[in-house]
Amino acid sequence: MRIRPGRSAVVPQPPFSPLVARLPETVPFVGPEALARRSGIPLRARIGANESGFGPSPKVVAAVAAAAPQSWAYPDPENHDLRAALAAHLGIGMDEVVAGEGIDGLLGLAVRLFIAPGDAVITSLGAYPTFNYHVAGFGGVLHGVPYAGAHEDLSALADRARETGARMVYLANPDNPMGSHWPAEAVEAFITALPETCLLILDEAYGETAPAGTLPPIDTARPNLLRFRTFSKAYGLAGLRIGYAFGNSRLVGGFERIRNHFGLNRLGQVAALAALADHDHLGWAVGAIARARGRIADIARENGLAPLPSATNFVTIDCGGDGDYASLVLAELAQRGVFIRKPMAPGLDRHIRISAAPDSELDILAETLPQALRAAYGAG
Amino acid sequence: MRIRPGRSAVVPQPPFSPLVARLPETVPFVGPEALARRSGIPLRARIGANESGFGPSPKVVAAVAAAAPQSWAYPDPENHDLRAALAAHLGIGMDEVVAGEGIDGLLGLAVRLFIAPGDAVITSLGAYPTFNYHVAGFGGVLHGVPYAGAHEDLSALADRARETGARMVYLANPDNPMGSHWPAEAVEAFITALPETCLLILDEAYGETAPAGTLPPIDTARPNLLRFRTFSKAYGLAGLRIGYAFGNSRLVGGFERIRNHFGLNRLGQVAALAALADHDHLGWAVGAIARARGRIADIARENGLAPLPSATNFVTIDCGGDGDYASLVLAELAQRGVFIRKPMAPGLDRHIRISAAPDSELDILAETLPQALRAAYGAG
Numbered sequence: 099m100r101i102r103p104g105r106s107a108v109v110p111q112p113p114f115s116p117l118v119a120r121l122p123e124t125v126p127f128v129g130p131e132a133l134a135r136r137s138g139i140p141l142r143a144r145i146g147a148n149e150s151g152f153g154p155s156p157k158v159v160a161a162v163a164a165a166a167p168q169s170w171a172y173p174d175p176e177n178h179d180l181r182a183a184l185a186a187h188l189g190i191g192m193d194e195v196v197a198g199e200g201i202d203g204l205l206g207l208a209v210r211l212f213i214a215p216g217d218a219v220i221t222s223l224g225a226y227p228t229f230n231y232h233v234a235g236f237g238g239v240l241h242g243v244p245y246a247g248a249h250e251d252l253s254a255l256a257d258r259a260r261e262t263g264a265r266m267v268y269l270a271n272p273d274n275p276m277g278s279h280w281p282a283e284a285v286e287a288f289i290t291a292l293p294e295t296c297l298l299i300l301d302e303a304y305g306e307t308a309p310a311g312t313l314p315p316i317d318t319a320r321p322n323l324l325r326f327r328t329f330s331k332a333y334g335l336a337g338l339r340i341g342y343a344f345g346n347s348r349l350v351g352g353f354e355r356i357r358n359h360f361g362l363n364r365l366g367q368v369a370a371l372a373a374l375a376d377h378d379h380l381g382w383a384v385g386a387i388a389r390a391r392g393r394i395a396d397i398a399r400e401n402g403l404a405p406l407p408s409a410t411n412f413v414t415i416d417c418g419g420d421g422d423y424a425s426l427v428l429a430e431l432a433q434r435g436v437f438i439r440k441p442m443a444p445g446l447d448r449h450i451r452i453s454a455a456p457d458s459e460l461d462i463l464a465e466t467l468p469q470a471l472r473a474a475y476g477a478g
Numbered sequence: 479m480r481i482r483p484g485r486s487a488v489v490p491q492p493p494f495s496p497l498v499a500r501l502p503e504t505v506p507f508v509g510p511e512a513l514a515r516r517s518g519i520p521l522r523a524r525i526g527a528n529e530s531g532f533g534p535s536p537k538v539v540a541a542v543a544a545a546a547p548q549s550w551a552y553p554d555p556e557n558h559d560l561r562a563a564l565a566a567h568l569g570i571g572m573d574e575v576v577a578g579e580g581i582d583g584l585l586g587l588a589v590r591l592f593i594a595p596g597d598a599v600i601t602s603l604g605a606y607p608t609f610n611y612h613v614a615g616f617g618g619v620l621h622g623v624p625y626a627g628a629h630e631d632l633s634a635l636a637d638r639a640r641e642t643g644a645r646m647v648y649l650a651n652p653d654n655p656m657g658s659h660w661p662a663e664a665v666e667a668f669i670t671a672l673p674e675t676c677l678l679i680l681d682e683a684y685g686e687t688a689p690a691g692t693l694p695p696i697d698t699a700r701p702n703l704l705r706f707r708t709f710s711k712a713y714g715l716a717g718l719r720i721g722y723a724f725g726n727s728r729l730v731g732g733f734e735r736i737r738n739h740f741g742l743n744r745l746g747q748v749a750a751l752a753a754l755a756d757h758d759h760l761g762w763a764v765g766a767i768a769r770a771r772g773r774i775a776d777i778a779r780e781n782g783l784a785p786l787p788s789a790t791n792f793v794t795i796d797c798g799g800d801g802d803y804a805s806l807v808l809a810e811l812a813q814r815g816v817f818i819r820k821p822m823a824p825g826l827d828r829h830i831r832i833s834a835a836p837d838s839e840l841d842i843l844a845e846t847l848p849q850a851l852r853a854a855y856g857a858g
Binding site for chain 1: 490494503509548592646716735
């Protein structure tokens with residue numbers, strides 16, 4: 099490489115944009131495969147990413163296998179059939195729903211649509227890290243509001259949004275990582291309390307497993323509400339990356355300005371369509387998830403820990419110590435091939451989070467949790 | 479909705495970011511499904527998107543079907559196994575290759591990494607519209623350089639890059655939409671002629687079908703070169719959205735700052751791995767594509783048209799008239815259920831572009847092209 103005289107041995111190279119130059123290389127979540135590669139410990143129980151080990155519908159598997167030979171053809175960039183089915187499912191217009199590469203992909207687009215460098219964005223301290231990653235990626239300024247116990251603090255979030263003139267607020271209902279939920283009326287009051295120029299990003303990834311009365315009625319007339327759902331959780335299709343967002347057509351239309359139109363893969367579209375049509379499987383999976391939550395809670399209590407109520411496909415468990423102790427428990431489980439995750443924010447960090455899963459995996463949890471607790475207690 | 483007094487009936491709503499507010503809703507390419515939906519004319523021959531109707535390897539199809547039941551698990555966000563296989567395939571390090579949701583998705587990320595609003599970006603007039611879409615999306619200022627005949631004009635591109643202080647130059651080799659190619663030495667001279675602070679986006683989507691000596695030797699020491707390849711063309715996997723980019727680890731590492739880490743679907747990763755391992759199928763497909771190019775050229779000549787030499791999986795054909803006439807030919811083919819595309823830029827627009835495909839589809843081309851030409855001639 100040439101060294102230009104008088105420029106003190108700076109190697110000429112393409113500079114990152116000023117916004118990107120400030121960003122670290124990062125991964126919001128390290129995957130279980132990576133953890134196993136680094137530790138050399140084989141994965142025995144994959145119960146940390148809130149996937150559904152109960153799997154997709156057999157009809158979905160059959161539809162994907164049948165469509166595999168057509169993988170040579172680009173997907174429909176308008177996602178027409180999937181959007182039509184989602185619109186019918188939700189009782190809204192096709193121009194009020196957009197599909198994308200998981201909620202993660204859609205969150206990135208939503209931030210890009212509405213957040214310019216310096217804009218204020220509100221979230222809860224300890225809420226979804228991938229949202230924060232996207233806000234940082236577009237230069238937004240995050241303001242974190244502490245949880246109130248196991249719940250996101252709706253009135254504090256709304257207050258902070260008004261104080262900061264925020265452009266965007268993130269709320270997950272049901273909540274991840276705490277598993278709590280607000281009833282629909284509380285969410286509606288929250289929406290009403292926000293300035294109409296402030297967009298609410300309402301993440302309903304766990305909506306299918308929530309008690310009746312958790313999800314507000316759909317009202318796409320609201321000018322400042324986008325709701326996000328996914329096929330990754332109850333539908334058991336995390337691997338195919340299909341999320342969707344719905345709301346006012348002005349907001350949804352914005353995605354057409356910037357999205358990767360051919361981004362949603364063909365087999366994912368096929369799978370989502372088949373999944374949406376198989377009500378029986380969804381009902382079965384939601385029931386299986388509820389039973390697994392019960393068993394996880396039982397295992398926790400048998401070990402002297404306090405499970406929290408859950409509206410999701412995971413159970414958050416208070417380990418009874420501090421954040422360091424909970425981290426030790428998590429590390430000891432990892433040593434035994436059990437992959438789970440935990441919240442890291444102060445106030446939440448004494449908890450660990452365990453995903454609903456088939457009995458074969460929960461058997462391993464039941465076997466290893468007492469060992470992990472003993473080891474953590476001894477080390478702590 | 480509230481109307482605020484004194485603000486002339488402006489409905490309060492979340493404003494788009496200043497950058498997005500200037501963008502139109504757009505689709506770089508309208509898909510064949512959408513055309514069929516709008517026209518009501520059933521699709522008989524899908525030979526317009528440079529897909530490979532010869533399909534993926536049967537081993538790929540089997541691998542995808544076998545992996546379908548595991549669709550409940552998130553993909554590995556590090557794409558470890560695929561990147562390891564690509565690194566071995568290319569003879570480079572794993573930190574020198576990144577996989578993403580098609581070349582389209584990676585182009586969007588590359589533009590975001592290096593282009594700030596107002597930065598100059600160079601491309602050829604009539605080259606890949608999706609690249610232009612991403613440049614506009616991040617506020618880059620595009621400078622278009624006319625083709626020199628059927629080739630991108632390398633010396634004019636380099637001159638323009640220096641004149642404008644461009645941050646980025648796009649070059650496709652082999653070229654789309656003209657099917658032409660430059661030999662490796664010309665591309666290497668072009669890279670050397672660019673300032674090292676100007677990143678060359680070298681799109682080699684059609685690299686597998688190019689004559690020997692088209693692709694420059696791999697040299698990841700270059701500070702300003704990213705090369706893009708895909709499983710969408712010769713490998714026959716456009717539906718699964720798997721592209722990759724490789725180059726200097728500093729450039730490749732940048733993607734970790736902004737990419738959607740879980741964006742590459744699990745079945746796509748499985749398919750790409752299997753496709754990369756099946757050399758026999760790739761060889762067969764490249765042979766079949768070459769034979770189909772020959773047949774398309776024959777059909778063109780039989781109809782008095784002039785096919786251009788092609789290093790790609792399509793044949794660009796000079797219709798002998800002006801752009802309006804070529805558009806008429808395209809419209810008349812569409813009326814007959816034949817989906818093709820054409821370049822729109824002045825100088826290129828008298829051409830149409832037909833994808834290599836199995837004989838069953840080229841039979842339909844052979845049947846309909848004379849009809850379309852007669853109809854276009856009559857209408858013109």
